[in-house]
Structures are given as structure tokens and as C-alpha cells.
Amino acid sequence: MTEPIRTGPIRYATAERFARPRPVPAGDTRPSTGEICPQLPSRLDPLMGAPHDIHPQGEDCLNLSIATPGRDAGARPVLVWFHGGGFSSGAGLMDWYDGGALAAQGDVVVVSVNYRLGALGYLCLDGVSEGNLGLCDQVEALRWVSTHIADHGGDPGNVTILGQSAGGISVRLLMELPEARGLFRRAILQSTPLGLTSRPRKDSLDIGRTFAAALGTDPRTADVPELLAAQRETALANLRRSGSPMEPAFIPVAGTDPLRGPDTAFDENVRGLDVLYGWNADDMTAFPGEGDDPAEQTRRVYEKPLAQFGARLARAGARAHTYRLDWRPAGSPFGATHCLELPLLFGTREAWRGSPMLGDAPWEEVAALGTATRETWLTFARTGTPCPAPAPLVIGPGPM
Template sequence: MTDMTPSRTDVIRTGPIRYATAERFARPRPVRDPRPSGGEICPQPPSRLDFIMGPPGDSHPQGEDCLNLAIATPARDAGARPVLVWLHGGGFSTGAGLMDWYDGGVLAAEGDVVVVSVNYRLGALGYLFLDGVSEGNLGLYDQVEALRWVRAHIAAYGGDPANVTLIGQSAGAVSARLLMELPEARGLFRRAVLQSAPLEITGRPHKESLALGRHFAETLGEDPRTAAVPSILAAQQETAMFHLRTAGRRMEPAFIPVEGVGTTPSPDASFDENVRGLDVLYGWNADDMTAFRSEGDDPAVRTREVYEEPLSRYGERLALAGARVHSYRLDWRPAGSPFGATHCLELPLLFGTRDAWRSAPMLGGTPWEETDRLGRALRSAWLTFARTGTPGDLPAPLADGPTSGPS
């Protein structure tokens, strides 16, 4: 960094901007010219992770006109800066790119980059798979459309459309993994960061997804295409409980991408061709599973099973296919927190938004100054990766994972 780096107050925030429109259960239609949006986020229930993240301090109107994004940039000039596109987590059912948690101002200021935070459809509205109603994977179609919008328009916001890094966390990281493998998304980004991606829920087989879709429709008891949003959310919640009772997979939401349909990779897709040449940084938090603890579970064992082992295998597969791969593990355990290096802990470090994160239970009693000190180190690594394709030497307590380094 140099003394020329702008302060956070110098950052220009623009949005929400509508990048596409969509009728319920239809594919998104691109918006050719940047247009202001009313700032709606996808209708959703409360997050099941409020107990570690804290409830969001901001609120946004919920509605189906939610295909919008927000931009933070140091300047609207010809700077051709690296672009970071953020896909939030939330189990494909909660969250929004417009939340204060994900304000890109600190990253934009410290790294002289452009940050784009994306909203996309969630839950049944985004991932219902039901014959004659919804083809599924609409949330992924939304993400592809947002990336196309970035390619077409980000130069006007000081960004370089040829240097885009896709960053996702949890379900957002699963989405990033799917986008890496999609021919439709090829060329829309050159780098990807996957933070705590639970790869066991990357997609669900066609038959299981259709059965859940039919249960949802039976529970709803009316046409999903015209039902009121509260009824949609109530049927979505009941379907989630049904799925938990019948499948027993606690980590898996009821509505997730469907394998081999639309924008998920088909079995005959060329994995090597799609990922060759990508720069990929992936990792997990040492105690990710303390956020999903169940009686009798050992969080260390479950973290290894759900995050470390699947991600490490995926990293090896990427490297063999010709991607340049780096990995990390976050070991920081904030003083006074009972959760350790839990799921989502890297988010306040990445975004550095003090007012949004300082009361998060997962941070314990850690002074914000300590959080920000580590955050600056993490942000520096991610920003270096966005510029060069390598994060450089990772500082403690960011540990190199088993496949760290270029491959």
C-alpha cells in the first residue's frame, strides 16, 4: 500500500442497481443500462446463524424485485482496477449482498479495487424444482447474469472487466464452485476465492429435488406461481423440516442447486476445460462446525469431514486440471468467544465494517483494534491474490493448507 490509497470516506458507493429482472420462477432478463433499484432483497426467514453473527443491524424491504447489486469504488474513472464480485452465504435461503455486513468500502479503499456485492434469488423462489412450474437453479442464473452485467458495465465504475475475482462464502462459495465449472460463465472471471464451502451440498440429484418440489407444492396447497410470498415462505419452512426428518442431513437446506439441470454442470461437461487457467484460493476455518453443533458431535471431526477433506480433494482435482491453486486455514480463536474459529469468522476480517460486526457474538470480547489488525493482514492477502493470482505468504493465524501454493 502507498500513501495514495484513498481513505474509506473517499470511496464512492453506488446502488442498489438493477442488473436483471425476472418473473416468478422464470429466468432473469438482462437490464442493458444501469438502472436504480428499490433495494429489495429476496424474501427470506431469519438466519439460523444469528446466534454467532448477531442479527443484522440494518433492514431492507423484502420482495421479488431483488436482482440488484451494490458497488464500492475509489473513483469512477478509467483506472481499470481489479474487480471483486461478492456472493454472500446463507444456505441458499438467507442473506443479501446489500447488507451492511458486506459493504465493500474498506476493501475498495485499502486495495484500490472495485467491489460488487450481488443479490440473487433464494429458497424456493431461487431453487424450487417442479415440473411445469420452475426449472430450478434460478439463483445461479441470476449470478451468471450479474457477472455479465459486470463485464458490460464495470469499466464505467473504474473497474477492469478482464480482471474479475469471484469471492463466495459458504453457500456463496458453493455457487462460485459451480460457476467455475459452467461453460456459460467461462471468461466472466479469472480468479475465485472459496471460503468455507460445504461441498457436500453442491447439488442434489434430479429425482430427490423433484420429490421435494412436489412436497412443497402439496404443503402450499395452491399454485406456487400466484401464491402470496408469506405462504411461499411458510411452505418453504415446512419443507425444510420435512427434509430434515426424512433425509437426516442437517447441513443440507431444502432448496439447493439441482445436478445436471440448467446451469449446473452436466455429467459430460469438461471439467478440465472449464477450470484450466483459473487462479483459485480456497480454505476453511479451523472450527467451522461449532456453528452447526449437534449433541454427540465432535466439531473438530465434523469440520474435517465437512470442510477440510472435501475442499482438499477438490483443490487437488483443480490442480490436476490445470488451475493454479492456493489454500488457507483460519486458526484465529477470539478471546472470550465460545465458538473458536467458527463459520463466518473471516467475514468481519474481510470486510472490516466495524459498526456492522463489532457486536457479533463470535468475536467474543476482542477489541475491534485487534480484529482490524488481523483483518488488514487477511485483506492484504486476498487483495494480492486479486491482483496477481497468488496470496503471497499467509500471516498467522492464517495457516497454509495442504495444497497451498501454485500447482
């Protein structure tokens, strides 16, 4: 396979703190800072390992990267990736999410997107922030792709959006936003905990006030370390409130523009859409404290809500397909856990070196299963129907 061209970081938008993003003016040729959104260490470091690459953190973080086989008139399918991390950690610029293997194997263009996280992206507080700014960032990134991806060898009329965990929640919400209509034609949701898709505005405002009290100063002028310290205190308070180690403190807010209320335009938006969704057989081993039976918790948090979602997609006229990853790497105590499909799709051997969830599996095993998994995703991006895959990846038409 020919090594793809990697471009980035590229600034796709700018935003003042707690304001909606604005597209970069056509005459603005300043290079990107390469910043990622300020964040605390990920709660999934014990599972994934700490990232080996370090990026500057700052609020000029609306950046993306591109992997393409050629900057030509190839009009290739485009895959736009929204990372997970509980709306509080992660970045599209991380080496984990390098799209080079997908781009080379499938002759496609892969775009990996940063968006605002934590309080900067999802604080709901009267007079300060309306919430859902990270979701607004994602819409702006899709608009950038629509305008500019042809310059990178991509077809703006054949865009698949895909996301894992919180990124999958983002994909789910983008599927019903009128602002995102027409910006993509296919969607992939990976291990998406649909029960955490959004929170009522009243509860979000309560959490916003908890954050403001922990901060003790104006969120609009506080420095970043103060914001992150208050985020940590708010996460602890939310844990006491919810009893769930899995539930983030900052998530999308229901009933807030651009989320104009539950189910506002779902049927109309998804009619004719191609959707692939699924989960890993042992997703919940990543979240100790949620229950004594990870298998039952995985069914409750992932399998059952996704099956209900698939049935609703079918009723609305979408074409839905499912997957389940049953791979349990030798020597891993986590089994087919949350995030395990990521090294099968993205990144390199070096990016995933020492990842605890991979256990003792030789990279040759990861690479072979990765080739098959990528082919399934790539066929879906090209045709709307995933190709059959060898075990331990199970593909099905509609809810399993």
C-alpha cells in the same frame, strides 16, 4: 485510506417469478427498489447476530452494490462477492458485506450481489420451476459486470469471484458453467461444504413436491408469506429426511440446465484459473447436531473434500492455493467458527457490533487481523498468488 465511492443498489436484471433473469434494457432508467430476496431469519443468527440494517424484501431483488476508489479509467481489479446463507438467507446489500475496506486498502472495485433464494431461486418442480434460478442470476450479474464495471473504475478482464459457504458453492458451480466462461479469471472459495454442492434431480423433485403440498396452492400465484411458510415446513421435512441440520432444503439441482450434468466442462473451464480455497479451523461449531466432535466434523465436511477438490484442480491445470483461519476470539464459545473470516474482509465496526462469534475481542484486534487477511485476498486478486500472512491465518500452496 481514502473513503471509497459507494454506488447502489443497482438493478442488474429483472425476472418474473420462476423465470430466468433478463438483463435490464439499456433504456430502463428506473431506480432500483433496493429489495432483497424474501427470506426467513437466518439459522446463523445465534452465531453472527441479527443484522442491524433492515432492507425491504420483495421479488424485484436482482440488485447489487459497488464500492470503488473512483469512477474513472483506473481499470482496477474487480472482486465480485456472492454471500452465503444456505441458499435461503442473506443479501449482498447487507452492511455485513460492505466492500469499502477492501476497495480502499487494495485500490480495487468490489461488487456485492443479491440473488434469488429458497424456493424462488432453487425450487425444482415440474411445470413450475426448473431450479437453479439463483445460479442463473449470478451469471447475469457477472455479465452486467463485464459490460458496465469499466464505468465504475474496474477492469472487466481482471475479475475475481469469491463466495462463502453457499456462496462458495456458487463459485464452485460457476467454475464449470460454460455460460460463465470468460467472465472471471480467479476464484476464492471460503468454507465451502462441497458435499452439498448439488442434489440429484429426482431428490430435488421430491422436495419440490413436498413444498407444493405444504403450500397447498399454485406457487406461481401464492403470496410471499405463503411461500415462506411453506419453505419453513419443507425445511423441517428435509431435516427429517436427511437427519442433517446443516443441509438446506433448496440447493442447486444436478443434471438441470444450466447445470448440464456433473463435471460437464470442469477441466476445460478451470485450466489456467487461479483458485484460493480454505476453511476455518472450527467451522462446524456453527452447526450443533451434526456430531459430537466439531474438529472431526470440520475435517469431514470441509478439509477433506476441499483437499480432494484442490488435487483435482491441479490435475486440470489450475493454480490452487489454500488457507486456514485458526483465530479463536477471546470469550467466544465458537472458536474459529463458520463465518468468522467475514468481519475480517467486509463490513464495519458498526455492522459487526455485538456479533457473538467475535466474543470479547476488541475491534482493534479484528481490524489488525482484517488488514492482514484483506492484503492476502487482494494480492491474490491482483497476481493470482496470495501473499504470506501472519498467524493465525495459514497460507499454503495446494492442499494442506
